[in-house]
Amino acid sequence: MPDKIDLQNFLPFRLNRVATILSRRLSAIYSEKYGLDIPQWRVMATLGYRETCTAQTIVCATYTHKSTISRAVSKLITAGLLESYTSTSDKREQLLRFTSAGQALYDELAPQLKKAESEIIAELGGENYTALQEALATLEQALDILPVTPEPCPEHKT
Amino acid sequence: MPDKIDLQNFLPFRLNRVATILSRRLSAIYSEKYGLDIPQWRVMATLGYRETCTAQTIVCATYTHKSTISRAVSKLITAGLLESYTSTSDKREQLLRFTSAGQALYDELAPQLKKAESEIIAELGGENYTALQEALATLEQALDILPVTPEPCPEHKT
DNA sequence: CATTTATCGTTGCAATTACAACTAAGTTGG
C-alpha cells in the first residue's frame, strides 16, 4: 500500500487553508467597508509601505500577475485614490503615489487591519508567534521568496 | 503619522505569499506531469486521504466553492479517474471513489508531492517544523478552521 | 403528516484572472 498524504499535516495544504481563511477575514473589512477588491488592496498595502513605487514592484512583492495589478491600478486612479507620473530616469516606469484621498483611506483602513491581525495572533501567544514568524522566514529562504523591502526587485513569474 | 502596516511581518500577507509559492511548486508537479488543475488535485488529495467521500466533504476540507468542486469532479469522472454512485442512505449525496486508474495515479503522484514537501521542510530543521505545525494548529483554532478528518463536516461559505 | 426549511449537487451567467501579444523604452555587445 503506497503512502498516502496526511492532509491535515501536509504543509502546503495546511498553509493554504489558513492563508485563505485569514485573507477572507481581512477582505471582509476592506471590501465591505471600502469597496476594494483583493488586487486593489494589495496595491494600497504595498504603496502604503513604500510611499512610492512602480507597478512592477507591486507585482514582485505580492506575486500577483502584472495584468491584474495593471487593472487594479487603473481602477484606483479612476477612483481618485492614486495618481501616477512617468519616471524621468526611465520613461517606461509609471511611478505611483497616494492622492490625499488615497492616503486618508489607507490611514483609516490600516489600523483596522492591524487590529484584526492582533486579535488573531493574540490567541497564539508570544512564543508561538515568534516561532511562527521565524519558521516563515526560513520557509521564505527555502523557497527563494524575496523579502519585501523598499528596493525594487527582479521580475518573476505571474 | 498614523501607523503603517509592516508588510514583511504582517501575518496574512506573509502567509499568503508563502502558501502561494508553495502551491505553485506543487502544482508544477501535478499539472505538468499529470494534467490536473488545482481543484482536480484537491479532489484527488481529499479522496486519497479518505477512500470515499462526497463532494460536500471536499468542499469543506478544502474551502473551495462547491461549483468548482462539482466541475472538477465531472472532469475527473470523464477522465476515468473517479466514479460516483448515489448514496443509499441519502439520495442527494453522490459518493465518490477512485477507479483503478485514479488510484494508480494517486499512488504515483502522492510520493512525489511528499518528497517535494520533505525537501522544503528539510531546510526548516525539526524544531522549526514542529513549532510551525503547532502555531498553525493554534491559528486554525483561532480561526475556527475545522481539522480535516474522515468525518463529514457542516457547510460553510464558499 | 403536511408544510416549511435545510442540504447536496448542477448549471447558466457574470465577474475575475491568466495568458499572450503588443507598444514603448532601455540595455547590451559587436
Next chain:
DNA sequence: CCAACTTAGTTGTAATTGCAACGATAAATG
C-alpha cells in the same frame, strides 16, 4: 551606433471562478 534582447506596462481574449437559482431529497416543526 545599431541590431538583438530585455523590461514596464496595457489590452484583447480565453479560461477560471464565484454567484445565484434550481431540482431533488431529507429533516424539522407544529
